[in-house]
Amino acid sequence: MALLPYSRSIFLIISLLLTLSSISAAELDAHHYDKTCPQVEKIISETVQRASTFDPKVPARILRMFFHDCFIRGCDASILLDSSVGNKAEKDGPPNLSVHSFYVIDEAKSKLEKACPHTVSCADIIAIAARDVVALSGGPSWDVLKGRKDGRISKASETVNLPAPTLNVSQLIQSFAKRGLGVKDMVTLSGGHTLGFSHCSSFQARLHNFSFLHDIDPTLNTQFALNLKKICPKPNTNANTNFSAGQFLDSTASVFDNDYYRQLLAGKGLFSSDQSLVGDHRTRWIVEAFAKDQSLFFTEFVASMLKLGNVGVSENGEVRLNCKVVN
Numbered sequence: 131m132a133l134l135p136y137s138r139s140i141f142l143i144i145s146l147l148l149t150l151s152s153i154s155a156a157e158l159d160a161h162h163y164d165k166t167c168p169q170v171e172k173i174i175s176e177t178v179q180r181a182s183t184f185d186p187k188v189p190a191r192i193l194r195m196f197f198h199d200c201f202i203r204g205c206d207a208s209i210l211l212d213s214s215v216g217n218k219a220e221k222d223g224p225p226n227l228s229v230h231s232f233y234v235i236d237e238a239k240s241k242l243e244k245a246c247p248h249t250v251s252c253a254d255i256i257a258i259a260a261r262d263v264v265a266l267s268g269g270p271s272w273d274v275l276k277g278r279k280d281g282r283i284s285k286a287s288e289t290v291n292l293p294a295p296t297l298n299v300s301q302l303i304q305s306f307a308k309r310g311l312g313v314k315d316m317v318t319l320s321g322g323h324t325l326g327f328s329h330c331s332s333f334q335a336r337l338h339n340f341s342f343l344h345d346i347d348p349t350l351n352t353q354f355a356l357n358l359k360k361i362c363p364k365p366n367t368n369a370n371t372n373f374s375a376g377q378f379l380d381s382t383a384s385v386f387d388n389d390y391y392r393q394l395l396a397g398k399g400l401f402s403s404d405q406s407l408v409g410d411h412r413t414r415w416i417v418e419a420f421a422k423d424q425s426l427f428f429t430e431f432v433a434s435m436l437k438l439g440n441v442g443v444s445e446n447g448e449v450r451l452n453c454k455v456v457n
């Protein structure tokens with residue numbers, strides 16, 4: 131039954147049943163800065179837009195930054211803190227290779243400190259910027275809920291709690307469930323991989339000596355795998371890895387669209403975690419629905435981004451003056 135094509139209305143009914151139990155009261159609010167900093171969204175959008183024009187890698191990097199921030203200690207801008215004497219921060223944890231463009235958030239923050247001092251949290255800046263980069267790339271837009279506080283703790287050791295690209299569906303479901311996110315949120319947010327790039331190190335284990343029986347991961351499209359092997363020719367050892375080589379996450383990596391899901395159905399998901407969504411009855415129906423209906427993907431993406439933006443949000447914390455250091 132899970133393999134049959136689903137109509138939009140059946141999708142919505144199943145979705146409703148799945149989410150009824152997970153609605154939580156948010157303390158965040160779309161109008162949080164209406165009185166204290168009415169220019170907040172304009173200042174951030176202009177900064178993000180200008181940075182993205184100079185560097186087309188910025189949108190993907192900021193979207194990923196939001197995900198990583200919210201998954202470790204909740205959306206509290208812990209990812210922005212610099213390491214200090216005696217403390218190695220998240221930024222300097224192992225999966226830091228591809229999280230960059232922190233300067234864009236810092237730039238927006240310094241403009242905001244001039245326009246409305248000590249008012250807008252760094253965590254809210256990331257959330258607003260993440261919405262902006264999706265919209266800039268052709269995706270949906272939405273009202274960002276605001277009022278997050280910035281945390282005072284950031285530990286590199288905690289980044290091991292980010293999901294790895296080798297995870298299977300059960301492990302992915304578990305990782306998202308720990309943050310109050312459901313199966314549908316997991317599949318929907320994985321659609322963030324419609325933007326951006328990955329280094330060989332994140333997927334080359336699928337291309338060389340994959341298992342006892344298969345040199346190449348058999349869930350990969352053969353031609354796609356052979357092309358990837360040309361880009362990442364060496365087995366997965368540090369000595370051999372070319373740290374700049376890699377592949378875009380879908381065939382339209384600067385456009386926010388549903389191509390990611392269509393590529394998955396064609397066996398062209400880059401990570402095991404992506405491709406596994408097709409091989410499991412709990413997730414395949416969602417991939418199929420999104421591959422068929424981009425506007426459905428957009429609607430669900432907005433809903434799941436709002437939920438992601440609520441992860442671990444608490445009253446405790448501060449509004450940092452400089453996103454890199456605690457007050």
Ligand code: HEM
Pocket residue numbers: 187189190191193194197227228229293294295296297302316319320321322323325326327328329330331332379401403
């Ligand atoms: C489901 C679990 C997820 C896993 C296992 C995962 C894993 C990864 C990995 C390994 C990379 C490539 C890093 C590199 O080699 O440079 C990556 C890139 C990326 N991820 Fe994810 N990710 C997940 C979920 C998400 C979510 C929820 C979002 C956002 C909604 C997201 C957005 C991105 C973006 C935009 C990039 C490209 C970054 C760039 O171009 O610099 N990912 N992800």
Ligand SMILES: *[C@@H]1O[C@H](CO)[C@@H](O)[C@H](O)[C@H]1NC(C)=O
Pocket residue numbers: 221222223224226227
């Ligand atoms: C990533 O972290 C490692 C060790 O934690 C560090 O040596 C390296 O310089 C960092 N890389 C980047 C690109 O920040």
Ligand SMILES: *[C@@H]1O[C@H](CO)[C@@H](O)[C@H](O)[C@H]1NC(C)=O
Pocket residue numbers: 298299300301
């Ligand atoms: C997922 O991986 C875990 C850990 O390796 C394993 O125990 C489990 O059986 C796997 N589940 C599926 C559905 O493959």
Ligand SMILES: *[C@@H]1O[C@H](CO)[C@@H](O)[C@H](O)[C@H]1NC(C)=O
Pocket residue numbers: 339365
């Ligand atoms: C492939 O993997 C097997 C078992 O993990 C290992 O014994 C073998 O040396 C590997 N071959 C190469 C060429 O790396």
Ligand SMILES: *[C@@H]1O[C@H](CO)[C@@H](O)[C@H](O)[C@H]1NC(C)=O
Pocket residue numbers: 372373374375376
């Ligand atoms: C590493 O990869 C980059 C990007 O694909 C390429 O330009 C460069 O020539 C490669 N370097 C080596 C030593 O293979």
